[in-house]
Amino acid sequence: xxxxxxxxxxxxxxxxxxxVGRIQRALSASGPTSSLPIGIADDAAVWRPSxxxxxxxxxxxxxxxxxxxxxxxxxxxVGWKCLARAVSDIAAMGAEPRCFLMSLALPASxxxxxxxxxxxxxxxxxxxxxxxxxxxxxxxxDQVLIHMTVVGECCRGRAxxxxxxxxxxxxxxSGRLGEAEYGxxxxxxxxxxxxxxxxRLRKHLYPQPRLGVGAWLAKRRLASAMMDLSDGLSSDLPRxxxxxxxxxxxxxxxxxxxxxxxxxxxxxxxxSLALHGGDDYELLFTVxxxxxxxxxxxxxxxxxxLIGQLVQQKQILLIAESGKETLLQKKGWDPFKT
Amino acid sequence: xxxxxxxxxxxxxxxxxxxVGRIQRALSASGPTSSLPIGIADDAAVWRPSxxxxxxxxxxxxxxxxxxxxxxxxxxxVGWKCLARAVSDIAAMGAEPRCFLMSLALPASxxxxxxxxxxxxxxxxxxxxxxxxxxxxxxxxDQVLIHMTVVGECCRGRAxxxxxxxxxxxxxxSGRLGEAEYGxxxxxxxxxxxxxxxxRLRKHLYPQPRLGVGAWLAKRRLASAMMDLSDGLSSDLPRxxxxxxxxxxxxxxxxxxxxxxxxxxxxxxxxSLALHGGDDYELLFTVxxxxxxxxxxxxxxxxxxLIGQLVQQKQILLIAESGKETLLQKKGWDPFKT
Numbered sequence: 227x228x229x230x231x232x233x234x235x236x237x238x239x240x241x242x243x244x245x246v247g248r249i250q251r252a253l254s255a256s257g258p259t260s261s262l263p264i265g266i267a268d269d270a271a272v273w274r275p276s277x278x279x280x281x282x283x284x285x286x287x288x289x290x291x292x293x294x295x296x297x298x299x300x301x302x303x304v305g306w307k308c309l310a311r312a313v314s315d316i317a318a319m320g321a322e323p324r325c326f327l328m329s330l331a332l333p334a335s336x337x338x339x340x341x342x343x344x345x346x347x348x349x350x351x352x353x354x355x356x357x358x359x360x361x362x363x364x365x366x367x368d369q370v371l372i373h374m375t376v377v378g379e380c381c382r383g384r385a386x387x388x389x390x391x392x393x394x395x396x397x398x399x400s401g402r403l404g405e406a407e408y409g410x411x412x413x414x415x416x417x418x419x420x421x422x423x424x425x426r427l428r429k430h431l432y433p434q435p436r437l438g439v440g441a442w443l444a445k446r447r448l449a450s451a452m453m454d455l456s457d458g459l460s461s462d463l464p465r466x467x468x469x470x471x472x473x474x475x476x477x478x479x480x481x482x483x484x485x486x487x488x489x490x491x492x493x494x495x496x497x498s499l500a501l502h503g504g505d506d507y508e509l510l511f512t513v514x515x516x517x518x519x520x521x522x523x524x525x526x527x528x529x530x531x532l533i534g535q536l537v538q539q540k541q542i543l544l545i546a547e548s549g550k551e552t553l554l555q556k557k558g559w560d561p562f563k564t
Numbered sequence: 565x566x567x568x569x570x571x572x573x574x575x576x577x578x579x580x581x582x583x584v585g586r587i588q589r590a591l592s593a594s595g596p597t598s599s600l601p602i603g604i605a606d607d608a609a610v611w612r613p614s615x616x617x618x619x620x621x622x623x624x625x626x627x628x629x630x631x632x633x634x635x636x637x638x639x640x641x642v643g644w645k646c647l648a649r650a651v652s653d654i655a656a657m658g659a660e661p662r663c664f665l666m667s668l669a670l671p672a673s674x675x676x677x678x679x680x681x682x683x684x685x686x687x688x689x690x691x692x693x694x695x696x697x698x699x700x701x702x703x704x705x706d707q708v709l710i711h712m713t714v715v716g717e718c719c720r721g722r723a724x725x726x727x728x729x730x731x732x733x734x735x736x737x738s739g740r741l742g743e744a745e746y747g748x749x750x751x752x753x754x755x756x757x758x759x760x761x762x763x764r765l766r767k768h769l770y771p772q773p774r775l776g777v778g779a780w781l782a783k784r785r786l787a788s789a790m791m792d793l794s795d796g797l798s799s800d801l802p803r804x805x806x807x808x809x810x811x812x813x814x815x816x817x818x819x820x821x822x823x824x825x826x827x828x829x830x831x832x833x834x835x836s837l838a839l840h841g842g843d844d845y846e847l848l849f850t851v852x853x854x855x856x857x858x859x860x861x862x863x864x865x866x867x868x869x870l871i872g873q874l875v876q877q878k879q880i881l882l883i884a885e886s887g888k889e890t891l892l893q894k895k896g897w898d899p900f901k902t
Contacts, residue, residue, distance in 0.1 A: 268657070268726050268807075269622065269657055269726070269791050269792060270620045270621055270622035270654060270656070270657050270659070270714075270716070271621040272618050272619070272621075272657070272723045273618065273619040274618055274720070275613040275618075275619055277615060280610050280611065280612055280613075281610070281612070281613055281619065281715075282609070282610055282611075283608055283609040283610075283611055283663075283665055283698055283699060283713070283715065284607065284608035284609070284699065285665045285667050285700060285711070285713055286667075287669060287701050287703050287709075287711075289703070292703060292705065315607040315608045316608060318607040319606070319608050319610070325621075327621060327622075327713060329623050329711055331627065331630075360621055361621060361623065363623050363624050363625050365627070367627065367630065371625075371709060373623070373625075373667055375621070375623055375665060375713040377619075377621065387606050388607070389606070453606075453607050454607060465581070469606075
């Protein structure tokens with residue numbers, strides 16, 4: 227049997243309704259709930275917001291060839307990561323996730339094995355983050371396209387925006403930066419020799435949105451601005467600065483970076499990974515000077531580190547360990563740069 | 565200058581932040597509002613639900629090559645249609661649209677002229693439907709990918725589902741079916757000879773979600789089930805029947821069909837267009853026998869027509885004008901059928 231025939235046969239056997247039915251069954255294990263009263267099989271999902279709360283809405287592409295590679299990334303990880311990274315935007319507002327809508331386009335040839343593993347990964351992270359599926363749209367495409375919409379909630383007026391910080395505020399990050407990029411490079415160099423469980427790949431394959439950190443800061447109104455680090459510090463910090471109308475000075479020696487395996491210390495520069503590596507989904511936040519003493523070393527089990535401060539002059543300066551100041555170049559992820 | 569160079573140059577000039585900035589400016593003309601307090605430039609949008617209402621959430625792919633063709637469809641129409649068809653799912657619940665999130669992936673070569681026209685069409689329908697942009701995600705891709713998420717609201721418990729109808733209920737449709745498919749065929753045959761303003765193309769290029777019909781029925785609790793017709797009656801009616809656990813008998817002579825131009829009466833069969841043509845975004849709804857007299861001939865200016873009834877036996881029968889009964893074959897749009 228040639229592959230084209232097999233492809234057609236798979237298509238005929240499945241049909242849109244059959245594929246949609248499988249997705250619905252996999253994602254609606256818990257059935258209708260009080261906040262999602264009609265399940266996921268209608269034209270639209272019905273969701274009951276809590277009274278006195280604001281709704282937080284975010285959406286995220288996760289595209290084959292752009293955000294993941296079909297031959298490199300296990301489908302379980304693709305399912306996990308597509309929701310985890312979208313929920314990270316909810317964490318970055320200091321909000322809690324409530325439900326998600328997944329739109330999926332995929333080749334008919336992936337509607338059995340690949341789809342099942344993908345749904346297993348998605349189901350696992352959905353359960354872990356307490357964020358059930360509310361609906362979605364499915365179609366066929368020659369490449370896998372995933373789009374996630376996540377609905378969250380926060381107390382009215384408590385969402386932490388990017389724009390309310392001031393010069394003089396301290397700049398913090400959660401976790402270690404660059405670990406996801408390090409994991410990607412390890413995976414690219416040795417895909418056939420390592421397993422998806424290798425701890426160096428954990429951050430790249432199974433990111434954890436920092437919901438606990440975001441909620442802790444929102445509850446105490448400690449962060450003057452916050453965003454998540456998806457494209458890398460050197461790309462994302464300028465965005466926060468632009469939204470607040472400030473610049474920043476950050477100190478190289480303070481930036482938490484990956485612990486490299488001995489064999490990699492010559493190949494990789496840990497500071498470069500931390501400055502420019504994307505996909506970490508750590509939080510970048512600012513705190514006014516009088517509130518700095520109220521920020522503990524760990525929040526919800528995650529280390530947080532002061533790396534610099536916002537300044538009036540609208541540029542991003544990196545202070546090297548030698549004391550030398552340079553303009554920080556954007557070398558993070560930008561799909562429109564070639 | 566070869567096209568690859570031009571492409572790269574366009575990419576360098578733009579950059580993700582510049583493209584996103586243009587989209588944000590085009591879509592946030594009205595600025596923050598009381599229900600969308602922070603505009604569209606943060607990690608996530610903040611939306612204030614009205615008290616005592618339920619939130620209705622829907623999402624929809626609109627993909628180059630699958631749902632529209634770059635060389636056939638004017639970008640203004642692509643912008644219009646991507647939101648109009650997504651809002652149709654809100655109409656199908658009897659709800660009102662509140663805001664939308666648009667995710668866009670596009671080639672760098674389309675980030676100027678094409679994107680501007682697209683945003684003009686999107687802006688026009690957004691204003692007409694009173695449904696402002698709340699946020700989105702933008703990336704680069706070799707083909708145009710559009711994903712729309714629409715947020716709507718309805719009174720608690722009033723959303724009209726697909727699943728609450730019973731055998732004996734009458735089946736109605738709004739408008740004329742098959743007009744969009746007719747328009748597509750006219751466009752395919754004579755793209756270089758007609759303009760986008762040709763009235764035969766109106767339904768295909770500029771569909772109108774039936775918000776007035778849906779809201780009128782929801783307010784009076786007249787519809788026992790409702791959905792929108794996106795894939796064609798022969799594909800969508802079985803979905804409504806499956807959700808309700810029924811079958812249906814529909815009468816060919818009653819089905820409102822396109823008025824064909826004289827030159828097309830030999831080429832096209834108006835009944836086939838009405839039965840199988842997709843993209844109409846009319847409403848399909850059912851009404852219990854005692855409520856039939858309460859359904860007027862027009863709702864919110866749109867004709868509504870009784871075309872048959874739900875029956876216990878789980879099959880879809882088409883009664884021809886001769887009285888002959890046949891099983892209605894699904895010939896509507898199904899991306900997983902080849």
